[in-house]
Amino acid sequence: MSLIKIANLSEIQEQKILSKFTNYGMIAITKLNGNVIVFQDECTHDGAPFDDAQLDVSQNQVICPRHGARFCLQTGEAKKPPAYVPIQIYKVIIKNDEVFIEVES
Numbered sequence: 200m201s202l203i204k205i206a207n208l209s210e211i212q213e214q215k216i217l218s219k220f221t222n223y224g225m226i227a228i229t230k231l232n233g234n235v236i237v238f239q240d241e242c243t244h245d246g247a248p249f250d251d252a253q254l255d256v257s258q259n260q261v262i263c264p265r266h267g268a269r270f271c272l273q274t275g276e277a278k279k280p281p282a283y284v285p286i287q288i289y290k291v292i293i294k295n296d297e298v299f300i301e302v303e304s
């Protein structure tokens with residue numbers, strides 16, 4: 200495993216989704232109730248990006264803007280069709296103002 204830096208903490212706003220290109224593909228970053236969450240920025244149904252997605256804060260879910268599938272932001276599990284395959288949720292490490300994710304090297 201190795202760490203890659205994806206953002207500075209100051210770039211990430213509560214309940215907003217920030218998309219970033221990495222060597223590991225597009226990733227989405229948000230902050231819910233103060234917790235930074237990083238997830239695959241590609242719906243497993245038909246590949247829509249999540250940068251325009253809505254967040255359901257009470258359910259801790261992201262809602263795909265294309266066909267409305269929902270994914271749990273804790274586990275990645277698909278919670279509502281038409282998606283059935285989970286999205287990837289990354290382990291987040293914060294050091295000072297820098298946000299890293301753990302990836303397989």
Ligand code: FES
Pocket residue numbers: 242243244245246247263264265266267268280281282
């Ligand atoms: S592309 Fe996300 S639900 Fe269809």
